[in-house]
Amino acid sequence: MRVLSGIQPTGRPHWGNYFGAIRQYIDLQENNDGFYFIADLHALTTVRDPAQLRENVLNAALDLLALGLDPNKATLFVQSRIPEVTELTWLLLTGTPMGLLERCHAYKDKKERGLPADAGLFTYPVLMAADILAYDSQIVPVGADQVQHIEVCRDLAGSFHHTYGETFVMPKAKTLDVGAKVPGTDGQKMSKSYDNTLPLFGDVKKIRKQIMRIVTDSRPMEDPKDPEGDHLFELYQLFAGPDEVAAMVEKYRAGGFGYGEIKKAVAEVSEAHFAPARERREELEKDLDSVRDILDAGAVRAREVAGAVLDRARSACGVR
Template sequence: MRTLSGVQSSGKLHIGNYYGAIRQFVQLQDVSEAYYFIANLHALTTVRDAKLALELTREAALAYLALGVDPKKAVLFRQSDVREVLELNWILGTVVPHSHLERAHSYKDKVARGISPDFGLFAYPVLMAADILLYGTDTVPVGKDQIQHVEFARDWAVKFNTEYVKGYDPADPEGKERGHTPGILKLPSALVQESTQTVPGIDGRKMSKSYGNTIDLFGEEKDIKKRIMSIKTDSTPVEAPKPVPGTERSADASIVSEVPLYDLLKLMLPESEFAEVDASWSVSYTQL
């Protein structure tokens, strides 16, 4: 089984990158043929300074190694070093419906936030599909919010194979039946593991560099402390019980956690320590 995934080098790696992706990379390198890349081409949608782009790419590579990705077990590479991905990006783009790109979550999110997206952001899913399809990937480890990208890659691979491969049957993509021809592009599947987390940022939205709500993995202690101290908490009076996580739901779809401090503690603390936090959570501050 060949797995492939990557992390964008558009800023300092944060705990969301680790719990949402890199932790799974380390686990999968022992049980699959693993390919992991630093998505420095994707990063160009936000990083325009050439020197900074190089620095962030280098830092991302060091972070992969520091967090346990082993070059003896996995192929670790820079996205831009494989120029064929840009060729496939263009070829795929000729069969991608405009309406699909308008449905992309990242594009819709930027529009909803009043950001005017450029072509790089609009066509972002096509390059992501090229990343997946170029290497004959079987599975892509993703969080639930990233499944759409793998589905796009499958749909566009079927469309490409149907148009360019004589004898290709979408119902028999591997060409096992007599008279059928296997597709050039393999159809990937999303691998959503239970251990893959959608990590809340300090404001309750998904932790993301684009939201500015991250906690850096390798930041200075004083900077990390400042970020933690700014985590959104409830506005109830000190004598009132704190809200129980999961009992309220924001009307804002971008909010993944109403109580980010609680969810971050649940994610990072050993079970025995978190049990103490959980037991005292709904108690008022005056009772502590």
């Protein structure tokens, strides 16, 4: 199966990115043809500093490789290196109803909060549709917040087909039961734009402090507590095995247990979980040229595939 997904290089990746999406990339690279990319063109809607953007792109590549993405099994590349995708975006845009994009949440949220939104943000889902369709993608592993965008992609492919005939492979979103919507330190969805993220890499002590500051309710220590719907418990579940989770449920229900204890447990399990990736990242940082070579090779492979799909789309709509 052709599996494709992308991540924006807008800052350091967080637990939500990993548990919702990146760990799926790594699992799925084993028995599929995985295409994974760093969405720098999408990041232009928020990152406006060129040096910062370049640095973020390289960092994102290091992060993905350190977490286990294997360039011998999957294709890793940078979105902007594939100009076929931007041309395909135009072909799709000419058939995209305004109303469809007006309903998309990234644009809607910004508008509702009274923030200035540009045409890049408005048409963001069409570039994303082109990303997906350009590689004949069948499966798109993502967190829950991207499912709407994949539905838009399916709609756009459907209307293109209606106008010009069958051209694209119809993709499907793939989300996990646990991890599709990881909560942040305030209990809302973990997101770079809410400033409530816990990073995968970075200073362990600083991350531990952030964990200790996770917002909880103010029930007294002796009260029994309900793990259901508790975001600290939800975070713990991402890392712990079934026995540890069952033991934690007991502690919650028995009472006499404070949130400080589960915070410490979350810090410990998360540090242990990401320790090997941290070490791999330090190794990879010593040889950035190899990382650049991986991205170059990925772009060559990605362009081959996207070029053939773009040719199909061009001839379908008569621009060649």
